[in-house]
Amino acid sequence: MLQSKLFTKTKKESPADEVSLNAELLIKAGFISKELAGIYSYLPLGLRVIKKIENIIREEMDAIGGQEMKTSILQNKEIWEKSGRWSDELVDNWFKTKLKNGGEVGLSWTNEEAHANILKQYINSYKDLPIYTYDFKDIFRNETRSKSGILRGREFYWKALYSFSKNEEEHNIFYEKAKQAYKNIFARVGIGHLTYLTFASGGTFAKFSHEFQTLTGAGEDTIYIDENKNIAINKEVYIDEVIESLELKRENLIEKKAIEVGNIFSLGTKYSNPFDLKYKNENGEDNLVIMGSYGIGLGRLMGTVVETLSDDKGIIWPESIAPFSVHLLSLGKDENVIKESSSLYEYLKSKNIEVLYDDREDLSAGEKFADSDLIGIPYRVVVSKRSLDFGGFEIKKRIEKEGKIINKDELLTILLKPSH
Amino acid sequence: MLQSKLFTKTKKESPADEVSLNAELLIKAGFISKELAGIYSYLPLGLRVIKKIENIIREEMDAIGGQEMKTSILQNKEIWEKSGRWSDELVDNWFKTKLKNGGEVGLSWTNEEAHANILKQYINSYKDLPIYTYDFKDIFRNETRSKSGILRGREFYWKALYSFSKNEEEHNIFYEKAKQAYKNIFARVGIGHLTYLTFASGGTFAKFSHEFQTLTGAGEDTIYIDENKNIAINKEVYIDEVIESLELKRENLIEKKAIEVGNIFSLGTKYSNPFDLKYKNENGEDNLVIMGSYGIGLGRLMGTVVETLSDDKGIIWPESIAPFSVHLLSLGKDENVIKESSSLYEYLKSKNIEVLYDDREDLSAGEKFADSDLIGIPYRVVVSKRSLDFGGFEIKKRIEKEGKIINKDELLTILLKPSH
Numbered sequence: 001m002l003q004s005k006l007f008t009k010t011k012k013e014s015p016a017d018e019v020s021l022n023a024e025l026l027i028k029a030g031f032i033s034k035e036l037a038g039i040y041s042y043l044p045l046g047l048r049v050i051k052k053i054e055n056i057i058r059e060e061m062d063a064i065g066g067q068e069m070k071t072s073i074l075q076n077k078e079i080w081e082k083s084g085r086w087s088d089e090l091v092d093n094w095f096k097t098k099l100k101n102g103g104e105v106g107l108s109w110t111n112e113e114a115h116a117n118i119l120k121q122y123i124n125s126y127k128d129l130p131i132y133t134y135d136f137k138d139i140f141r142n143e144t145r146s147k148s149g150i151l152r153g154r155e156f157y158w159k160a161l162y163s164f165s166k167n168e169e170e171h172n173i174f175y176e177k178a179k180q181a182y183k184n185i186f187a188r189v190g191i192g193h194l195t196y197l198t199f200a201s202g203g204t205f206a207k208f209s210h211e212f213q214t215l216t217g218a219g220e221d222t223i224y225i226d227e228n229k230n231i232a233i234n235k236e237v238y239i240d241e242v243i244e245s246l247e248l249k250r251e252n253l254i255e256k257k258a259i260e261v262g263n264i265f266s267l268g269t270k271y272s273n274p275f276d277l278k279y280k281n282e283n284g285e286d287n288l289v290i291m292g293s294y295g296i297g298l299g300r301l302m303g304t305v306v307e308t309l310s311d312d313k314g315i316i317w318p319e320s321i322a323p324f325s326v327h328l329l330s331l332g333k334d335e336n337v338i339k340e341s342s343s344l345y346e347y348l349k350s351k352n353i354e355v356l357y358d359d360r361e362d363l364s365a366g367e368k369f370a371d372s373d374l375i376g377i378p379y380r381v382v383v384s385k386r387s388l389d390f391g392g393f394e395i396k397k398r399i400e401k402e403g404k405i406i407n408k409d410e411l412l413t414i415l416l417k418p419s420h
Numbered sequence: 421m422l423q424s425k426l427f428t429k430t431k432k433e434s435p436a437d438e439v440s441l442n443a444e445l446l447i448k449a450g451f452i453s454k455e456l457a458g459i460y461s462y463l464p465l466g467l468r469v470i471k472k473i474e475n476i477i478r479e480e481m482d483a484i485g486g487q488e489m490k491t492s493i494l495q496n497k498e499i500w501e502k503s504g505r506w507s508d509e510l511v512d513n514w515f516k517t518k519l520k521n522g523g524e525v526g527l528s529w530t531n532e533e534a535h536a537n538i539l540k541q542y543i544n545s546y547k548d549l550p551i552y553t554y555d556f557k558d559i560f561r562n563e564t565r566s567k568s569g570i571l572r573g574r575e576f577y578w579k580a581l582y583s584f585s586k587n588e589e590e591h592n593i594f595y596e597k598a599k600q601a602y603k604n605i606f607a608r609v610g611i612g613h614l615t616y617l618t619f620a621s622g623g624t625f626a627k628f629s630h631e632f633q634t635l636t637g638a639g640e641d642t643i644y645i646d647e648n649k650n651i652a653i654n655k656e657v658y659i660d661e662v663i664e665s666l667e668l669k670r671e672n673l674i675e676k677k678a679i680e681v682g683n684i685f686s687l688g689t690k691y692s693n694p695f696d697l698k699y700k701n702e703n704g705e706d707n708l709v710i711m712g713s714y715g716i717g718l719g720r721l722m723g724t725v726v727e728t729l730s731d732d733k734g735i736i737w738p739e740s741i742a743p744f745s746v747h748l749l750s751l752g753k754d755e756n757v758i759k760e761s762s763s764l765y766e767y768l769k770s771k772n773i774e775v776l777y778d779d780r781e782d783l784s785a786g787e788k789f790a791d792s793d794l795i796g797i798p799y800r801v802v803v804s805k806r807s808l809d810f811g812g813f814e815i816k817k818r819i820e821k822e823g824k825i826i827n828k829d830e831l832l833t834i835l836l837k838p839s840h
Binding site: 005138 | 425453
């Protein structure tokens with residue numbers, strides 16, 4: 001797209017009311033806009049990142065048999081009374097509102113009830129199971145404090161998958177598949193090397209739940225990592241008994257700050273019981289369905305990438321989720337430069353490469369370079385009088401210090417390489 | 421996808437608490453699930469339709485220069501006080517809720533304020549304009565009555581685009597482009613032949629607003645159509661003066677019931693004024709931005725298709741928005757039939773044709789035919805002992821009475837034809 005047409009512009013000043021790095025950079029670069037503390041709108045560049053993350057998650061969920069749906073945000077009080085989670089005394093982060101003709105509704109803050117209640121209509125026999133349902137959804141949590149930018153929102157965009165299995169064995173097989181799918185997701189969005197499968201408290205059913213924790217000083221959690229085994233223990237269960245049961249040694253464990261980017265739970269019959277979610281087995285006997293829950297916040301994931309991969313000049317997007325693959329900069333007002341830049345822009349587009357073309361004529365080279373570093377697109381390609389004199393275009397990765405001048409064929413080879 | 425894996429099943433009984441045809445059919449066929457009156461969840465088949473509609477709308481919005489973003493659902497009271505639309509006395513369909521640490525927020529019921537407030541950060545000079553922003557968003561309206569299924573929801577999925585132009589001339593040029601984009605959308609989703617550009621009351625700024633009204637007995641509006649000129653007048657402005665100004669004649673106008681599937685408005689400075697949305701022109705003078713608003717409800721559009729195109733056996737989806745292109749039915753338990761069906765399924769998938777494969781073994785042919793008619797996928801392909809004996813597969817369009825038996829090559833030619 002033409003940068004002259006993109007309505008957002010970078011800001012020189014950091015926002016006065018943000019203390020988190022992710023919000024500061026994303027607002028300055030024009031990816032998000034703050035509505036209220038913990039409530040952000042996603043601008044065109046930010047939405048492009050969210051959609052790439054969404055597509056990666058969708059592919060991984062579909063690959064393990066997930067069926068996507070779109071459940072309502074407004075939630076029926078009666079459904080939540082069944083599970084015992086309507087009361088504000090037990091759940092302290094509800095947003096609730098009133099129907100004009102009487103009655104209260106809640107805004108989704110999680111989705112077990114919605115999925116279990118829908119599946120109640122469709123599960124009868126063992127032949128109907130297993131089922132895996134998921135949705136992408138705006139989720140609302142009435143937090144008292146919201147200072148972490150898009151890492152912890154009052155409103156945030158979320159994927160939740162729920163598994164419905166006949167028995168623990170069938171559940172466990174899927175749980176391991178989901179665990180692998182989550183590892184794939186974090187690897188694909190570019191933070192696999194910083195993300196640890198972390199053992200955390202499991203609630204009433206299983207011994208542990210599993211968190212995916214990404215190392216960052218901005219994290220709210222403390223975890224103990226074993227760098228060789230690539231697993232970690234959350235502080236909340238960091239006791240000798242747990243360390244031993246995982247065959248780890250205290251001396252190999254290093255304390256780190258981290259942020260939880262995903263969480264998977266075995267729920268057992270905790271929700272199938274109140275919803276009377278039963279199936280008839282081969283002998284005609286009724287059995288309760290075994291459930292699992294697998295959540296991931298897309299904004300939080302995006303914010304974590306910014307927290308962990310940026311430098312002092314701005315954001316560094318991994319290629320997989322960058323808003324564009326190439327930032328094409330045309331420098332100066334030389335007619336030939338403008339002609340060559342525009343022609344290269346059209347050429348790259350024709351090869352299905354996503355290009356943000358900085359065609360703005362009233363900015364200096366320095367301003368364009370600073371903008372490009374702040375926005376953080378993986379490849380910067382510069383067209384200038386100098387680059388043309390040297391026979392081509394200057395290409396530089398966002399993470400590299402020095403660029404090199406290459407011709408159009410070489411450029412295409414780099415930009416179309418398989419990792420792309 | 422394998423129908424044996426699709427978790428939804430068709431229902432024989434109509435829901436007791438629905439009076440609208442769209443809700444009845446969509447619930448029976450497993451496209452949606454009711455949460456509360458006017459609040460529905462979209463199940464996998466329903467979400468597939470919504471996404472196809474969304475993609476068509478996105479293509480049309482992008483083609484006229486729209487930039488997509490994702491604004492928050494929770495809305496800042498201060499922003500709406502600026503435009504004078506916070507008060508429940510003036511706006512009677514707000515859902516509002518409270519922040520735990522004090523203060524009230526509203527749930528989006530329209531989006532002028534959100535877009536104008538964001539653009540206030542970025543519009544300074546005439547060089548920044550025009551800008552066209554849009555989003556797809558869940559919208560909330562606290563309706564007292566909700567009996568029309570997904571035609572009128574308390575929560576519904578919506579696209580809104582806003583235009584920001586330098587002056588009326590620039591605005592009018594875009595307004596005409598948007599009008600054409602809307603016509604394209606209704607044609608592409610399959611109701612173009614039933615949809616009339618309708619002159620309606622324009623509010624404070626323009627003489628008229630333009631509605632797109634689709635003829636259906638289920639419609640809440642009364643319009644007067646000129647079938648030859650393909651335009652209509654809403655009852656609210658059906659007076660001699662208007663009829664004459666449009667160069668129509670009362671004797672050529674026929675009264676019809678219709679539903680409004682889209683609405684476009686010239687807003688003038690109604691919202692740019694309270695947000696002080698100004699730009700400096702070439703002479704350095706401040707001018708207010710001219711706005712326009714262009715809305716369309718995706719659920720309403722889907723419901724309108726169901727209301728207008730179904731028959732007594734079920735839904736009839738246009739090819740462009742059908743959940744799948746082909747419903748492949750395997751009849752009987754004959755081993756060769758199952759083998760040929762499965763092989764055809766894999767073959768069609770390899771050609772990127774979207775197939776729902778009814779591989780369920782415990783259903784009769786009659787049950788499968790009834791399900792297929794209810795769900796309404798455009799092409800039904802039957803594999804049976806009889807079809808194989810006659811050298812192939814029986815293909816029938818949902819709208820046709822009789823099928824014909826053809827071989828695999830002929831089948832592919834039909835399914836890959838350009839209209840697909």
